[in-house]
Amino acid sequence: MRAAFLDRDGVVNIDRGYVHRWEEFEFVPGAAQAMARLQRAGWRLVIVTNQSGIARGYFNEAQFQALTGRMLQALAEAGVDAAAVAVYHCPHHPHGRVPTLAVDCDCRKPAPGMILRAAAEHGLSLADSILVGDKPSDIAAARLAGVGRAFLVHSDNPESVVALAKADVDAVFDKLTDCVDMLLSAADWAQ
Ligand SMILES: [Mg+2]
Numbered sequence: 345m346r347a348a349f350l351d352r353d354g355v356v357n358i359d360r361g362y363v364h365r366w367e368e369f370e371f372v373p374g375a376a377q378a379m380a381r382l383q384r385a386g387w388r389l390v391i392v393t394n395q396s397g398i399a400r401g402y403f404n405e406a407q408f409q410a411l412t413g414r415m416l417q418a419l420a421e422a423g424v425d426a427a428a429v430a431v432y433h434c435p436h437h438p439h440g441r442v443p444t445l446a447v448d449c450d451c452r453k454p455a456p457g458m459i460l461r462a463a464a465e466h467g468l469s470l471a472d473s474i475l476v477g478d479k480p481s482d483i484a485a486a487r488l489a490g491v492g493r494a495f496l497v498h499s500d501n502p503e504s505v506v507a508l509a510k511a512d513v514d515a516v517f518d519k520l521t522d523c524v525d526m527l528l529s530a531a532d533w534a535q
Protein backbone atom coordinates (compact mmCIF):
# COMPACT_ATOMS: atom_id res chain seq x y z
CA MET A 345 0.00 0.00 0.00
CA ARG A 346 1.12 3.53 -0.74
CA ALA A 347 1.30 6.15 1.97
CA ALA A 348 1.25 9.90 2.21
CA PHE A 349 3.74 10.78 4.93
CA LEU A 350 2.89 14.19 6.32
CA ASP A 351 4.95 16.37 8.58
CA ARG A 352 2.62 17.89 11.19
CA ASP A 353 3.72 21.40 12.17
CA GLY A 354 3.69 23.59 9.08
CA VAL A 355 1.84 21.07 6.92
CA VAL A 356 -1.23 19.92 8.85
CA ASN A 357 -1.32 22.79 11.36
CA ILE A 358 0.22 26.24 11.44
CA ASP A 359 3.70 26.03 12.99
CA ARG A 360 3.68 28.34 15.98
CA GLY A 361 6.69 26.62 17.58
CA TYR A 362 6.26 23.74 20.04
CA VAL A 363 2.49 23.62 19.61
CA HIS A 364 1.15 21.44 22.42
CA ARG A 365 -2.24 22.86 23.43
CA TRP A 366 -5.42 22.45 21.47
CA GLU A 367 -5.96 26.22 21.76
CA GLU A 368 -2.76 26.74 19.76
CA PHE A 369 -3.60 24.15 17.14
CA GLU A 370 -4.94 25.70 13.96
CA PHE A 371 -5.23 23.67 10.77
CA VAL A 372 -3.51 25.09 7.72
CA PRO A 373 -6.48 26.18 5.58
CA GLY A 374 -7.82 23.20 3.63
CA ALA A 375 -5.44 20.68 5.21
CA ALA A 376 -8.04 18.47 6.87
CA GLN A 377 -10.14 18.29 3.72
CA ALA A 378 -7.00 17.56 1.68
CA MET A 379 -6.21 14.66 4.01
CA ALA A 380 -9.71 13.26 3.50
CA ARG A 381 -9.27 13.48 -0.28
CA LEU A 382 -5.90 11.72 -0.13
CA GLN A 383 -7.38 8.94 1.95
CA ARG A 384 -10.33 8.45 -0.40
CA ALA A 385 -7.87 8.22 -3.30
CA GLY A 386 -6.13 5.30 -1.60
CA TRP A 387 -3.26 6.90 0.28
CA ARG A 388 -2.58 5.67 3.81
CA LEU A 389 -2.10 8.77 5.97
CA VAL A 390 0.97 8.70 8.21
CA ILE A 391 1.99 11.74 10.24
CA VAL A 392 5.71 11.83 11.07
CA THR A 393 6.54 14.63 13.47
CA ASN A 394 9.61 15.74 15.41
CA GLN A 395 8.47 16.76 18.90
CA SER A 396 11.68 17.77 20.61
CA GLY A 397 9.62 19.94 22.96
CA ILE A 398 9.11 16.72 24.95
CA ALA A 399 12.87 16.17 25.41
CA ARG A 400 13.30 19.87 26.12
CA GLY A 401 10.72 19.66 28.92
CA TYR A 402 8.32 22.16 27.32
CA PHE A 403 5.50 19.60 27.41
CA ASN A 404 5.17 15.91 28.10
CA GLU A 405 4.13 12.75 26.32
CA ALA A 406 0.63 12.83 27.81
CA GLN A 407 0.05 16.36 26.52
CA PHE A 408 1.26 15.32 23.08
CA GLN A 409 -1.11 12.34 23.07
CA ALA A 410 -4.02 14.49 24.26
CA LEU A 411 -3.41 16.97 21.46
CA THR A 412 -3.16 14.11 18.96
CA GLY A 413 -6.55 12.86 20.16
CA ARG A 414 -8.13 16.28 19.62
CA MET A 415 -6.52 16.57 16.20
CA LEU A 416 -7.85 13.16 15.12
CA GLN A 417 -11.30 14.06 16.40
CA ALA A 418 -11.26 17.26 14.35
CA LEU A 419 -10.01 15.36 11.30
CA ALA A 420 -12.88 12.90 11.70
CA GLU A 421 -15.31 15.81 11.71
CA ALA A 422 -13.76 16.91 8.41
CA GLY A 423 -14.43 13.50 6.84
CA VAL A 424 -11.15 11.71 7.55
CA ASP A 425 -11.22 8.09 8.72
CA ALA A 426 -9.23 9.01 11.81
CA ALA A 427 -8.77 5.40 12.93
CA ALA A 428 -6.74 4.82 9.77
CA VAL A 429 -4.38 7.72 10.42
CA ALA A 430 -1.04 6.62 11.89
CA VAL A 431 0.89 9.13 13.98
CA TYR A 432 4.61 8.68 14.66
CA HIS A 433 6.50 11.19 16.76
CA CYS A 434 10.09 11.63 17.86
CA PRO A 435 10.25 12.92 21.45
CA HIS A 436 14.05 13.10 21.49
CA HIS A 437 16.67 15.77 21.20
CA PRO A 438 20.41 15.30 21.81
CA HIS A 439 20.49 18.42 24.03
CA GLY A 440 17.18 17.84 25.79
CA ARG A 441 16.64 18.39 29.52
CA VAL A 442 14.79 15.13 30.11
CA PRO A 443 17.68 12.67 30.59
CA THR A 444 16.02 9.61 29.08
CA LEU A 445 15.10 11.56 25.95
CA ALA A 446 18.37 13.46 25.51
CA VAL A 447 19.76 10.95 23.05
CA ASP A 448 20.96 10.74 19.49
CA CYS A 449 18.09 8.70 18.13
CA ASP A 450 17.31 7.18 14.75
CA CYS A 451 13.89 8.80 14.49
CA ARG A 452 14.47 12.57 14.63
CA LYS A 453 14.21 13.80 11.05
CA PRO A 454 16.36 14.02 8.93
CA ALA A 455 16.88 10.44 10.19
CA PRO A 456 14.44 8.08 8.46
CA GLY A 457 13.47 6.01 11.52
CA MET A 458 9.81 7.02 11.81
CA ILE A 459 9.19 6.41 8.11
CA LEU A 460 10.94 3.04 8.13
CA ARG A 461 9.06 1.94 11.26
CA ALA A 462 5.73 2.96 9.76
CA ALA A 463 6.52 1.10 6.55
CA ALA A 464 7.37 -2.07 8.47
CA GLU A 465 4.36 -1.87 10.77
CA HIS A 466 1.80 -1.08 8.06
CA GLY A 467 3.25 -2.89 5.05
CA LEU A 468 3.81 0.27 3.03
CA SER A 469 5.56 0.48 -0.31
CA LEU A 470 7.96 3.39 0.16
CA ALA A 471 8.77 3.71 -3.53
CA ASP A 472 5.08 4.28 -4.24
CA SER A 473 4.69 6.72 -1.37
CA ILE A 474 5.02 10.47 -1.02
CA LEU A 475 6.05 12.83 1.74
CA VAL A 476 4.94 16.41 2.27
CA GLY A 477 7.07 18.57 4.55
CA ASP A 478 8.03 22.18 5.13
CA LYS A 479 11.71 21.85 6.04
CA PRO A 480 14.84 20.39 4.47
CA SER A 481 14.99 17.80 7.26
CA ASP A 482 11.61 16.43 6.13
CA ILE A 483 12.80 16.06 2.56
CA ALA A 484 16.08 14.50 3.67
CA ALA A 485 14.26 11.90 5.78
CA ALA A 486 12.12 10.97 2.79
CA ARG A 487 15.19 10.54 0.60
CA LEU A 488 17.02 8.44 3.18
CA ALA A 489 13.98 6.19 3.60
CA GLY A 490 13.49 5.76 -0.15
CA VAL A 491 10.11 7.51 -0.35
CA GLY A 492 9.23 7.89 -4.03
CA ARG A 493 8.46 11.60 -4.12
CA ALA A 494 9.05 14.41 -1.64
CA PHE A 495 7.14 17.68 -1.79
CA LEU A 496 7.72 20.94 0.01
CA VAL A 497 5.07 23.39 1.16
CA HIS A 498 5.85 26.97 2.19
CA SER A 499 3.17 27.42 4.87
CA ASP A 500 4.76 30.82 5.60
CA ASN A 501 7.67 29.15 7.39
CA PRO A 502 10.88 31.20 7.01
CA GLU A 503 12.92 28.00 7.03
CA SER A 504 11.09 26.83 3.95
CA VAL A 505 12.67 29.71 2.02
CA VAL A 506 16.02 28.10 2.73
CA ALA A 507 14.55 24.80 1.72
CA LEU A 508 13.44 26.26 -1.59
CA ALA A 509 17.02 27.02 -2.46
CA LYS A 510 18.64 23.92 -1.04
CA ALA A 511 16.36 20.98 -0.89
CA ASP A 512 16.19 18.40 -3.59
CA VAL A 513 12.42 18.42 -3.90
CA ASP A 514 10.10 17.03 -6.54
CA ALA A 515 7.78 20.03 -6.40
CA VAL A 516 6.95 23.01 -4.23
CA PHE A 517 3.46 24.10 -3.26
CA ASP A 518 1.90 26.82 -1.20
CA LYS A 519 -0.11 24.41 0.96
CA LEU A 520 -0.98 20.73 1.35
CA THR A 521 -4.26 21.26 -0.45
CA ASP A 522 -2.41 22.47 -3.58
CA CYS A 523 -0.18 19.41 -3.47
CA VAL A 524 -3.21 17.14 -3.25
CA ASP A 525 -4.86 18.95 -6.17
CA MET A 526 -1.80 18.09 -8.28
CA LEU A 527 -1.62 14.47 -7.10
CA LEU A 528 -5.28 13.78 -7.76
CA SER A 529 -5.36 15.53 -11.15
CA ALA A 530 -2.24 13.60 -12.15
CA ALA A 531 -4.04 10.41 -11.15
CA ASP A 532 -6.98 11.37 -13.38
CA TRP A 533 -4.55 11.90 -16.23
CA ALA A 534 -3.11 8.45 -15.82
CA GLN A 535 -6.47 6.73 -16.04
MG1 LIG B 1 7.32 21.18 9.95
Ligand SMILES: [Zn+2]
Binds near residue numbers: 435436449451452
Ligand atom coordinates in the same frame (compact mmCIF):
# COMPACT_ATOMS: atom_id res chain seq x y z
ZN1 LIG C 1 13.78 10.20 18.12
